[in-house]
Amino acid sequence: MKISIGNDHAGPDYKKAIVEMLKAKGHEVTNYGTDSVDSVDYPDFGHPVATDVENGKAQFGIVICGSGNGINMTVNKHQGIRSALCWTKEIAGLARQHNDANIISIPARYTSINQAVEMVETFLNTDFEGGRHQNRVDKIACQ
Template identity: 70%
Template structure:
């Protein structure tokens, strides 16, 4: 499975741990994130992840910033991206089951590393339920509101 990952300065340490964790499980990971703790602008590192997921160059994406909000807002500008801001494994499971999330947005300043790795595992172990949820997610994309 191909995963694209991006992060700003708040998520660098978590990004390295997530990459190591995923590669140990056999995933192929493309790193678009900063490798430094120096301040950067999160959109510069989130757009490539969202583009990979939208174009199906990657199966899924993971984005990490301080609150997770800015990264999530940026990723969700892409029509076929369903990025979910999550801070517990239960929210991750629902994002996959009900929303068919294809990008996981992690708030680095509000999660602990063991929690993050558990969320990542949940993201990839949880399937979309389809059914009534399929109709709902099909109503999300729009060209104008």
Template identity: 65%
Template structure:
């Protein structure tokens, strides 16, 4: 599996921990995020993740900013991207099962690091359930 990750300055600590988790799971990581804490613009780091997902260069994406909103809005501008802003494990699981989310957007300022890691594990381990949900996902314009 290959995952692209991107973050702004608010998500650097989380991104570094998530990369460590992904590598421990033998998952290849493409890092599009900043490694510093100086202010940067979230679109500069969310767009490359969404592009990689859109083009099939990676299996999934993870984006992180302060609220998770800006990065999520940015990613969802790409074709075939279904970025989901999640704030707990249960929402993360439903985003995969019901919405076939392919990018996880994390709000670094509103969740703990242990929560974020648990959400990443859930996101990667959960499959799209299809069925009645497939009909709904197909109605999302691409």
């Protein structure tokens, strides 16, 4: 599977652990994130991830910032994106099952690295249920 990841200065260690896990499982990862803790602007790293998912260059995206909110708002500006801010693996699973989320947003300052890795694993291994949820997902996009 092809996955794009982006992070700001709050998430280099999170990204490193997530990328290691993904590569160990045979996934192809495109890294748009910073490896530095020096302050940067999260939109610079979120927009390329969203563009990859929107254009089919990646099946899923992962974005990380301090609260998870700013980068989540950024990627959700893209028409084809349904990004979910997650702080537990249960929420990550529901984001896929009920909302067909295609990007997971992780709040680095409010979750541990181990939690983040578990959330990504759950997110990627959970299928969209469709059915009654499909109608709701269809209503998310503005036409």
